[in-house]
Amino acid sequence: MKEANLPSMRRIAGNLELVVAGIFFAVMTGVVVINVFLRYFFQTSVLFTEELAYLGFTWATFAAVPWLYRTRALISVDVAFTLFPRRMQRGLSLLVDLFMVAANLWLAWLSWILASGGFVRRTAVLEIPYFWINLAPLLAFVLMALYSAVHFAQNLRAPAMIDASDPETALKSSSM
Secondary structure, three states: OOHHHHHHHHHHHHOHHHHHHHHHHHHHHHHHHHHHHHHHHHOOOOOOHHHHHHHHHHHHHHHHHHHHHHOOOOOOOOOOHHHOOHHHHHHHHHHHHHHHHHHHHHHHHHHHHHHHHHHOOEOOOOOOEHHHHHHHHHHHHHHHHHHHHHHHHHHHHOOOOOOOOOHHHHHHHOOO
């Protein structure tokens, strides 16, 4: 492999969740547009469009959420959080991170139970086992549990809480 491709490969690997989400979003959008086109101009449709759109929507959603969580781009409400003293904020931040690890592991376990039963049930037209559809939330929650552990480690190593009155630094430090 050429060294010129390494930065772009690293960028793709660093945003793998978004690449997967984009591929499935394109599949979902593509099959829906094709089906609308066929219905409008030829009064016919493709039977498996709904199944592919459902598969694409599920994977696009559950692939993008871990990236949003990792980059701390999800919406957080930390108005009450900033009312506490800085030392207490640090403790609360660590507590929230530990709670998120536990909650994501619990949701991953529930997703595994859902996915493991998916080989029995298949989609109507393509007969795809629902395991492949239900695998998306499992992977999402496992990744978010790992990212929660990373956030915990980062907050644990942080020398002090960042001043919450500065909006720019408060957004970067928020673990909620």
